[in-house]
Amino acid sequence: MPIKVLIPTPLRPYTGKQSAVEVTAQTVGEALNNLVAQHPDLRKHLFAEDGKLRSFVNVYLNDEDIRYLAKDATPATESDTITIVPSVAGGV
Amino acid sequence: MALRIQKKLFELLRLHGEETYPHECCGVLVGEFDEADGRVVRSAVKCGNTRTDSPENRYHISPAELVRIQREAALAGHDIVGFYHSHPDCAAEASSTDLAEAHWTGCSYVITSVENRKAVVTNSFLLRGTEEAKHFDDKVIEVY
Numbered sequence: 702m703p704i705k706v707l708i709p710t711p712l713r714p715y716t717g718k719q720s721a722v723e724v725t726a727q728t729v730g731e732a733l734n735n736l737v738a739q740h741p742d743l744r745k746h747l748f749a750e751d752g753k754l755r756s757f758v759n760v761y762l763n764d765e766d767i768r769y770l771a772k773d774a775t776p777a778t779e780s781d782t783i784t785i786v787p788s789v790a791g792g793v
Numbered sequence: 794m795a796l797r798i799q800k801k802l803f804e805l806l807r808l809h810g811e812e813t814y815p816h817e818c819c820g821v822l823v824g825e826f827d828e829a830d831g832r833v834v835r836s837a838v839k840c841g842n843t844r845t846d847s848p849e850n851r852y853h854i855s856p857a858e859l860v861r862i863q864r865e866a867a868l869a870g871h872d873i874v875g876f877y878h879s880h881p882d883c884a885a886e887a888s889s890t891d892l893a894e895a896h897w898t899g900c901s902y903v904i905t906s907v908e909n910r911k912a913v914v915t916n917s918f919l920l921r922g923t924e925e926a927k928h929f930d931d932k933v934i935e936v937y
Contacts, residue, residue, distance in 0.1 A: 707863065710872055711898040711920075720867065746924070755924075757896045759856040766856065786859045787896035789876050792817060792844070792851035793883045 704732050704777050707784040715743040729762055730773025732783055747785070757788045795933040796875065796901045796917045798822075798834040803936045806837050807905050807912035810879030814910045816848035821859065822875035822901065823866045832874040832901055838862050851890070852878045875901030875917075882907070885914040887929045895920045901932065 703723040708716050716722055722739065726732035733754075737744040749755050760767045761784045767775050777783065809818040819842050824835040840858050844851040854876070863873055876897070880888075885906035887895075895902060898920050905915040918929035 707867065709863065709897070710874070710900055711896065714899075720872070757894075759859075761856065761860045764857065764860065782864075784860045784863060786856050786863065788853070788856060788894070789819070789821075789859060789897065790844070790851070790853040790894040791878060791888070791891035791902070792847075792894075793880050793888055793890070 703779055705782045706732060706736055707782060709785055709787060711787060712743060712746055712785065715746060716740045726777060728773065729760065729767050729770075729775040729777050729783060732777055733760070733773075759786045759788060760784070761786065794830050794832075794919065795935045796822075796832045796834065796903070796919075797827075797935045797937060798837075800936050802834055802837045803915070803934070805839075806877045806903065807915055809839055809877075810881075810905045810907040810912050811910050813842070813848075813879065814907050815881045817842055817844075817850065817852040817879050817881060819852040819854050819876065819878040821854070821862050821873055822877060822903065823862065823869075823871050824874045825871060826874060834874060835869075835871055837877065849881055850883075873897070873900065875903060877903040877905070879905045879907045879912075882909075885916045887918045891918075892927065892929060895927065895929070896924065898922065898924075898927065902929065903934070 724735040821838045840854045906913045
């Protein structure tokens with residue numbers, strides 16, 4: 702069941718410049734693991750050493766933040782799109 | 794490797810800083826990367842500043858808004874090429890907070906200083922390196 706994962710600009714150097722990658726998975730966590738299995742250089746940019754998503758990396762299933770769903774265990778189907786978005790913030 | 798932007802879009806992002814003064818404004822620059830690794834802005838998307846606890850010196854764009862903008866950009870064959878925000882009554886220079894909170898390597902971060910509700914200087918900084926060793930490079934803005 703291929704699921705589309707949209708890759709943001711800063712992570713494309715690690716996906717062979719692809720803006721979207723298709724992975725087979727039943728959950729969002731499985732999709733992300735399969736994504737980094739396909740593109741190993743991506744791993745350290747998505748996950749901290751403890752295996753959790755880095756604090757500034759947001760993962761959305763369609764329009765929902767997976768933190769407010771079932772996190773890694775959130776079910777995903779082929780009609781879904783997973784979007785990775787690093788946070789944007791700053792100030793004086 | 795300059796940031797190229799139409800005058801009307803350049804004025805729009807500067808005006809946004811005046812509108813939200815004394816709070817920081819923020820938004821997303823959508824466009825294309827050209828062959829010379831430059832960036833051409835095709836649209837500037839105004840965003841809300843979610844840092845309602847300290848809007849005069851902090852900004853944050855809702856990830857949900859970024860997801861929507863990224864998806865719409867992709868449908869138009871475009872990319873997110875950068876972001877903009879304002880520095881009310883402060884120089885248009887990237888602060889340590891700006892660098893610490895910047896994670897879109899290869900994208901431009903445009904900063905406008907706003908003094909007494911008047912946009913003054915607008916600078917562009919290109920985020921380079923990796924998360925562990927990142928820095929901003931000053932870049933020219935070509936307004937056309």
